Amino acid sequence: MLVCIVAVGSEMLTPFRLDTNSLVITERVNAIGGDVRLKAVVGDDVQELVRVLTAAAEWADLVVMTGGLGPTEDDITRDAVARIMNVPLDVDPRIVDALGERFARRGLTMTENNRRQALVPRGATVLDNPNGTAPGLWIERGRTAFVLLPGPPREMTPMLDAVIRDRLAPSAGGAGLFRRVLKITGRPESEVDAVAQPVYSKWTAQEVPIVTTILAVLGQIELHLTASANAREAADRALDGAVAELQTVLGSSVYSVDGRPLEAVVGDLLRARHLTIAVAESCTGGLLTSRLTDVSGSSDYVERGYVCYSNRSKMELVGVPESTIREHGAVSEAVATAMAEGAAGRAGTRVGIGITGIAGPGGGTPEKPVGTVAIAVVVDGRATIRTVRLFGGREMIKFQAAQAAMNLLRLTLASA
């Protein structure tokens, strides 16, 4: 199945935005054996979109389009598809009713331009959008199926999954690309690759071949394993073995093989041990506690957080002695430890974390340059302490500092 992905929207032809929907679409169509041959981004320009779709119709079995289905004049996807099909656009009264109800439920009145979303090229099937106003569309021309999905990822993804499940997977017959992702933190990419490459390089020639890609993202490394197989069972067997081999050589730096983010991994460790946690953060400004609470159900173990941004707040909120700040500096292992102990002590939790560092761009010194972050994890009064040197801009340093703190907590709990 040859696939073309088209993102529609002039904002994605500016220097400010990228189309990221195509990554999800690629993953989903790969899984049912689809081969993405071309990705295109077109502006809010009917003629240009007609040109791209006409060209794609000559070779593609599936054209997945995102965006341009909203209520404004700029939203031209419906019009372009109607043109290449040479069919009129009809108002679908069920869509009008559904839109009216949706607005009424929120106490709003539907404006006239919202009715544009009810226009359907004749012959198209309407695809429900459970998370938004713009319905999707499915329409066929010759060998080519066109799928029109809205641009916002949280609307697009479930609709794509429904199309894959109901319309595309049944004819795929089980063959496809099957994937696993190992997530690793606390080691540099070159070191991970030096260890992993001798292992994964031999998998490309086996009966169920596995291709491995290494991907460095902020604060972590991912190893993407892609098996090409005629059936899920054969792929699963090969991938299970491959994942186990990599875990053996990479050890405890692998924190997830099932897609869970680090915050969920540490959350599960805390919950399994019936522990609650209190966090005292300075340079991360609340980001660590926020990430811990991104996990649904985290109120089971997150008791509270202190954002001790000023020195006064470090003393008042978590009882860091003024003398410790004076002697060691606000960014020091001694202060991080006092913060972790103070947070746990005042909150009455068995686990406490303290983070203090220099997020930059100002505030660095030759001894403690920007990116220096001291982290302490206290479990039942026993402290584990690290100082890390992080690189990048302010937000990147904050993110990596939160990541390093969660990883230190993970390793501490796993070895306890």
Next chain:
Amino acid sequence: MLVCIVAVGSEMLTPFRLDTNSLVITERVNAIGGDVRLKAVVGDDVQELVRVLTAAAEWADLVVMTGGLGPTEDDITRDAVARIMNVPLDVDPRIVDALGERFARRGLTMTENNRRQALVPRGATVLDNPNGTAPGLWIERGRTAFVLLPGPPREMTPMLDAVIRDRLAPSAGGAGLFRRVLKITGRPESEVDAVAQPVYSKWTAQEVPIVTTILAVLGQIELHLTASANAREAADRALDGAVAELQTVLGSSVYSVDGRPLEAVVGDLLRARHLTIAVAESCTGGLLTSRLTDVSGSSDYVERGYVCYSNRSKMELVGVPESTIREHGAVSEAVATAMAEGAAGRAGTRVGIGITGIAGPGGGTPEKPVGTVAIAVVVDGRATIRTVRLFGGREMIKFQAAQAAMNLLRLTLASA
């Protein structure tokens, strides 16, 4: 000047990689009046690339290609361009010599496949690559100029800049696209568009035409204004007037016309008024304080944050009376107000914020469904209170709640 950007490389047709070179290319060609109409990503497939280039040659004045210029069999850009030009590939002896020297300097021997990089479609001009082995190419066919650049950004960008400076800018004569972005929050997209569209629709026909794109992102709406003008001064005049007109009709919902994010806007308001702030957050879990501290220099006004995730912590940390929680529930305007007052009172700041809500997916009730968030802003003891109903997943609700709280703070400070 109509522009098409083509990225070549099969890795960018996987779920793991995006083409980001196109953002830089867009910015540079926009600045000299180039209008990017289409972006495409093609794999290492000569036929497919020939198809895309042939189609682009029908309308584009400039086709900028990145990638596919390396030494391996997969690197097919030179071959595809030679095919559409219908010219042979010649070995350029100067490139061979330069490659040989480069390898020798590093104590390496040039492998045979590196000679592929010395192949030049007859009639093309070679573009120097100061940062890598693959030279670039410039070749013209009819109205269309094709520019071939290597994929790695640190090689691509300086070569692009040289092409712009030496070959494209001289004929552009100062003309270009000039941009402004208005950021708006607290109003739905359809309402913003209904108000703004009658204003901006008339600008497309004026002497310096301005095209306006509306872009809904989580928690905010952006209006992108792009003026096409022969000189920066004319564009600035037209854009200043346009921005002022939109601000008049959209009023205080416009929070930024200079690119600043909301956290920087409220930070500047706090700093200008010599105010410091303390935040008490429940459902946002520290995200609001973290976003406030994303701004460099925010330690001037962020004193501290309390993440009161449990009811006990609401009482202990910011003194919410148990009776208030019992009578009104933890998610209530009364509790939000007590949190804001307690945060400011205990921190000794003139500004306090309290946020309490249901981020979901669990915890909703018919009266207080998931997404219900109560927000209080207290300035010098006077409280401004809002309850909002937000939609989406847990992280989206957290983000929008932080956004709504910052906006309430902004409006309170602006009117004080």
